[in-house]
Amino acid sequence: MAPLRIGYVHEHFSSPLLQFADDDKGKTFTLTECPGGTGQLTAAISNDEIDVAIALTDALIAGIAKGTAQYNLVGSYVSSSLNWAVIVGKDSKYNSIADLRGTTIGISRPGSGSQTMASVMAMQQGWVDPATGAPEELSFKVNGDINGLIKSVNDGSTSAFMWEWFTTKPRLDAGEVRFIGSVPTPWPSWLIAAHPTRASPEALRHFVSSLTTYVRAFDPRTEIDTKVQFIKERFHQKEDDIKEWLKTVKYPKDCTAIDGKTLVNTLSILEKAGVVIRPKEGFNIETFVNQSVVRLLPDDKPFSF
Known part of the structure; x- marks a missing residue:
């Protein structure tokens, strides 16, 4: 049987996955890096470039809600929120999130977390039609990966973009961009999705259950020094930043389970933000x-709304 093709984003969140890959040595799975984030990951599944994607909760759920048949959910990965920085150019005239209303926001790809969270930010800011209460339509510009997004805010073609705080902080420290705020996700941040027929359930179960072992071993509350060293070597981040991130991140005790309430709550927020539309039948x-x-979970309760 061919190894599973796993798509991922090369960020510090992927540390347990990379440790698993070091031990597996390509016997049961191979890794495909997708620097364009969740939008690139879901496109890669559609294009038969990968079988499995470890990607952002909101974008995966929104894709299924909009009718994609290219993937469904097969596991949990990170149970804590993702802290999205709101990022502008180094010499930008924008100094607060409120200043961004009515401007063009940069995103990596359509359907990406960067687009979803911009809509959530707008909802939180009250950028809605006063007559209907519906979210205002936002203007987006696709700029690919982090480098394209940074270029866009510095050349003025977009006002801002959103990306995970600690991933982007080295660019802040280097003076390439400024942060004007942050928006944490109101849901657990990462899930695992797979094409429904390309890999066998047995292979997927083996991957997800084995990943659980590495997720548990990476528990940030234990042996901090070894985790800091691993992240420094793989991601070249500052030790103080790594330690701050480790204080905030949580991984699930069992990757082979998904809480139905997570899906319900995420869909409810995405619906309010105008990202998805609830069908008549719910x-x-x-x-x-x-x-x-x-x-x-829970095993004995169907979730429909």
């Missing part, structure tokens, strides 16, 4: 997951 949460691979 959402059936059970259709979002591959239950031959992952357990939907």
